[in-house]
Amino acid sequence: MSLGLREILNKHNGILSGTSACPGCPENMAMRMLGMGLGKDVVLVVVAGCSSVIQGNAPYNAYNFPTVNVAFAAGPATAAGLARAYKQRGKNATVVVWAGDGGSADIGFASLSGAAERNDNILYLTVDNEAYMNSGGQRSGSTPFGAITTTTPEGKKENKKNLPLLMIAHNVPYVATASVGYPHDYIEKLKRAKQVEGFRYVHVLTPDPYGWLFDPSKTAEVAKLAVQTCYWPLFEYYNGKLNISPESLHCLDKRTRRPVRDFLSIQGRFKRLTEDQIKILEQYIDSVWEKLKSMLDNQ
Amino acid sequence: MIRKIISGNEAVALGVKLARVGVTGIYPITPQTTIIEKLAEMRAKGEIETEILRVESEHSAMAATFGAALGGVRAFTATASQGLLYMHEMVWWVAGSRVPVVMVVGTRAVGAPWNIWNEHTDFTSERDSGWIMAFASNPQEALDLTLQAFRISEDERVFLPMMVGMDGFILSHTKTNVLIPDQDQVDDFLPPRRQPYVIDPEDPIGMGNIFPPEGYMRLRESIDSALRNSEDVIKEIGREYNKKINPLGDYSTLNVSYKLEDADYAVVLMGAWAGDAMEAVDTLREKGIKIGMLRIRYLRPWSEKEIRSALKDKKAVLALDRSTSFGRGGGPLYVEIKSTISDVVPQIKGVVSGLGGVTVNKSDLVYIFNKFVEGLKDDVIWYYPKEVGKIELRTPRDIE
Numbered sequence A: 001m002s003l004g005l006r007e008i009l010n011k012h013n014g015i016l017s018g019t020s021a022c023p024g025c026p027e028n029m030a031m032r033m034l035g036m037g038l039g040k041d042v043v044l045v046v047v048a049g050c051s052s053v054i055q056g057n058a059p060y061n062a063y064n065f066p067t068v069n070v071a072f073a074a075g076p077a078t079a080a081g082l083a084r085a086y087k088q089r090g091k092n093a094t095v096v097v098w099a100g101d102g103g104s105a106d107i108g109f110a111s112l113s114g115a116a117e118r119n120d121n122i123l124y125l126t127v128d129n130e131a132y133m134n135s136g137g138q139r140s141g142s143t144p145f146g147a148i149t150t151t152t153p154e155g156k157k158e159n160k161k162n163l164p165l166l167m168i169a170h171n172v173p174y175v176a177t178a179s180v181g182y183p184h185d186y187i188e189k190l191k192r193a194k195q196v197e198g199f200r201y202v203h204v205l206t207p208d209p210y211g212w213l214f215d216p217s218k219t220a221e222v223a224k225l226a227v228q229t230c231y232w233p234l235f236e237y238y239n240g241k242l243n244i245s246p247e248s249l250h251c252l253d254k255r256t257r258r259p260v261r262d263f264l265s266i267q268g269r270f271k272r273l274t275e276d277q278i279k280i281l282e283q284y285i286d287s288v289w290e291k292l293k294s295m296l297d298n299q
Numbered sequence B: 001m002i003r004k005i006i007s008g009n010e011a012v013a014l015g016v017k018l019a020r021v022g023v024t025g026i027y028p029i030t031p032q033t034t035i036i037e038k039l040a041e042m043r044a045k046g047e048i049e050t051e052i053l054r055v056e057s058e059h060s061a062m063a064a065t066f067g068a069a070l071g072g073v074r075a076f077t078a079t080a081s082q083g084l085l086y087m088h089e090m091v092w093w094v095a096g097s098r099v100p101v102v103m104v105v106g107t108r109a110v111g112a113p114w115n116i117w118n119e120h121t122d123f124t125s126e127r128d129s130g131w132i133m134a135f136a137s138n139p140q141e142a143l144d145l146t147l148q149a150f151r152i153s154e155d156e157r158v159f160l161p162m163m164v165g166m167d168g169f170i171l172s173h174t175k176t177n178v179l180i181p182d183q184d185q186v187d188d189f190l191p192p193r194r195q196p197y198v199i200d201p202e203d204p205i206g207m208g209n210i211f212p213p214e215g216y217m218r219l220r221e222s223i224d225s226a227l228r229n230s231e232d233v234i235k236e237i238g239r240e241y242n243k244k245i246n247p248l249g250d251y252s253t254l255n256v257s258y259k260l261e262d263a264d265y266a267v268v269l270m271g272a273w274a275g276d277a278m279e280a281v282d283t284l285r286e287k288g289i290k291i292g293m294l295r296i297r298y299l300r301p302w303s304e305k306e307i308r309s310a311l312k313d314k315k316a317v318l319a320l321d322r323s324t325s326f327g328r329g330g331g332p333l334y335v336e337i338k339s340t341i342s343d344v345v346p347q348i349k350g351v352v353s354g355l356g357g358v359t360v361n362k363s364d365l366v367y368i369f370n371k372f373v374e375g376l377k378d379d380v381i382w383y384y385p386k387e388v389g390k391i392e393l394r395t396p397r398d399i400e
């Protein structure tokens, strides 16, 4: 990686060679950066998803962290149990739940919400590729409006569930969004999250070449476009205050946003969108930014 | 050691305290709720160190308990009925992980329709999950088995989770005289926690990732053989428990016989109604009928050896189930007993009763046992006590 990250990378390589990820996999990128951001003393709890497979077959494991694999809806509670055990044993550890968007927005949502409400001392990471990619790309609550998936061949009829805002509504100490297109921002946020006590939520957008239908060499580019077009806002909610990250500041003014078409047209999953449908998607993006702006105004 | 009049649920909570449990994942469900309430109360008063994790569902209760166990501390939870079914996925996950965990199930019927009363089907429905499964017949045994469960589950020859069942309300809420051991006695009996592996931040091991088919199958076989080999370990630990903690209890066998030796007829059952059944056996004995009882204390491991040798020379055996195995007529005990002794006992009959809190008292058992000795026409009957009468099922179509 030629982003001036080598120095940090050498400190702790979160992922070893020999993963089972597809070429251009965004989750691999997100995991590598997790190592750069969090370093050592990390325990991973991985729920069902691509990341259960990427680590490879036993007896080997490509994740360079102690890794607990667990059933789909069981991540947050398992992590909470581990965190309590370490507390009892006087051990210092950052327990990280690593879950996909299906695991977070759908099947594991009650468990995620419960851990947030209890302010369990864990760091919850959603790697959002906007569908159940491990089982072949079915729609999830986190799939955006209009996207073609194998269970919405006509395009999804509902908007994306906004998990980061839902987590802010839980009043937890730390919530952040990130994109694998902006490693510095993501790693900085992980570092900050590591310092916080209590429940921390980081939601990283991980564009998937195989579900979103773009060339695998373009993962980082698509992840950048998502931010530049303001489809995916980067922000941080910390100490009860919302901060829009520098990469997303231009989105606060509608006139300086890059057209969302630039993000849509690089992927195959939006190819059936009509002009009217693109408007619906734009309205959704507007509504998210209006919410963020009203939060900024009221703090 | 002191004696106290307490309920089964209180006895279990005291067991958890004495076992120095590190983390307890709790979620309420009748009739086990007073266990977790008691633990929360003891924690609030500073009587226990146990971390109480008040989770949002039973699925999470088992997950939290699992996480804590992986993290290297003794972990406990309790549940019942819908709750056990809701955590079913994690019950299996824990067994597959070979991590020692203890759970108490205050048994209760399963819906639909809603029914909060006693029945064993929630418990028996987990019999293929890979857990060691014991069932108490009084509050004393609930305490004793809970303490032994930590020791058995954490024995390196076993390393499997263990659940202890007890009849909802009948044991969970009924107060009896219970012998409560001192902390030093329990510390002497229960060494510090052992487990096959600990997930520690400094040691990057992985658990639970994809196993190729042959490795997976070998792992499943290891669970089966660990469960079957646990029989001797359970007896060894039981003998030590008799010696160090409760000289009045007899834990040197998995299952418990009553007046079986010279009996021609035998009744097999599990749980609290064993008390009434022993009295019913005595009543029949007074009339010269040679009948005895075998109480299944361990559903898993299923001690084929003990059960065969207890029943092999009987003329007829009756399995009394407070639990169903739909499509098999009788309940799980009937099915298991049949598969264990059908080559040596000519007649094996089954009675299903006591479901959903149907009260079966001593006079019902005397009636059932008499009918059994006279010779039942059907292989299996569903028995309704006289007071209940015949319940008419009304389906939506009937109502139209």
Ligand code: SF4
Residues within 6 Å of the ligand: A020, A021, A022, A023, A024, A025, A026, A027, A028, A050, A054, A129, A133, A134, A208, A209, A210, A211
């Ligand atoms: S489907 Fe997508 S997220 Fe899953 S392994 Fe392949 S590239 Fe990675």
